[in-house]
Amino acid sequence: MMVVGTDLVEVGRIQEMIERWADRFLERIFTSEEISYCQRQVRPAQHFAGRFAAKEAVKKALYSAGQTEPVLFKQIQVNRDQQGAPWVRLRGLSEIPQVSISHTDRYAVATAILESP
Numbered sequence: 001m002m003v004v005g006t007d008l009v010e011v012g013r014i015q016e017m018i019e020r021w022a023d024r025f026l027e028r029i030f031t032s033e034e035i036s037y038c039q040r041q042v043r044p045a046q047h048f049a050g051r052f053a054a055k056e057a058v059k060k061a062l063y064s065a066g067q068t069e070p071v072l073f074k075q076i077q078v079n080r081d082q083q084g085a086p087w088v089r090l091r092g093l094s095e096i097p098q099v100s101i102s103h104t105d106r107y108a109v110a111t112a113i114l115e116s117p
């Protein structure tokens with residue numbers, strides 16, 4: 001059975017967290033590779049928001065698949081392939097989620113899908 005998760009994030013909320021907590025916020029949620037990619041972009045908050053939404057979407061899919069242990073944000077790493085498409089590496093879990101991300105100035109949205117064991 002396939003399970004799905006989705007999440008919508010306000011970019012402004014992520015921007016506020018970055019301004020208020022800076023590295024403390026970023027390092028709690030994102031891996032160093034994710035931080036490095038987002039900070040190289042013209043509007044980093046949009047890319048951070050997209051990744052935040054992707055992580056939440058993956059968590060929802062995992063919980064729908066019967067995962068009972070909490071999943072930490074940093075266990076879920078969002079990478080990019082040569083075309084820029086996102087792919088997820090899950091540390092400590094065997095599932096292989098597929099994700100899709102979109103973002104505008106105001107909102108970021110992501111969907112994750114995975115096969116339930």
Ligand SMILES: CC(C)(COP(=O)(O)OP(=O)(O)OC[C@H]1O[C@@H](n2cnc3c(N)ncnc32)[C@H](O)[C@@H]1OP(=O)(O)O)[C@@H](O)C(=O)NCCC(=O)NCCS
Nearest residue numbers: 046047048050051079080083084085086100101102103104
């Ligand atoms: C891929 C494409 C449709 C994305 O459209 P877009 O309007 O820029 O995307 P959005 O702004 O809604 O979302 C951005 C997110 O899309 C995702 N994305 C980027 N390229 C992607 C791709 N090739 N496939 C799937 N997702 C992609 C990323 O997660 C990106 O966020 P990030 O930069 O923070 O990682 C567009 O860039 C495009 O048409 N590119 C040229 C075609 C192409 O690359 N083809 C690949 C070979 S066929």
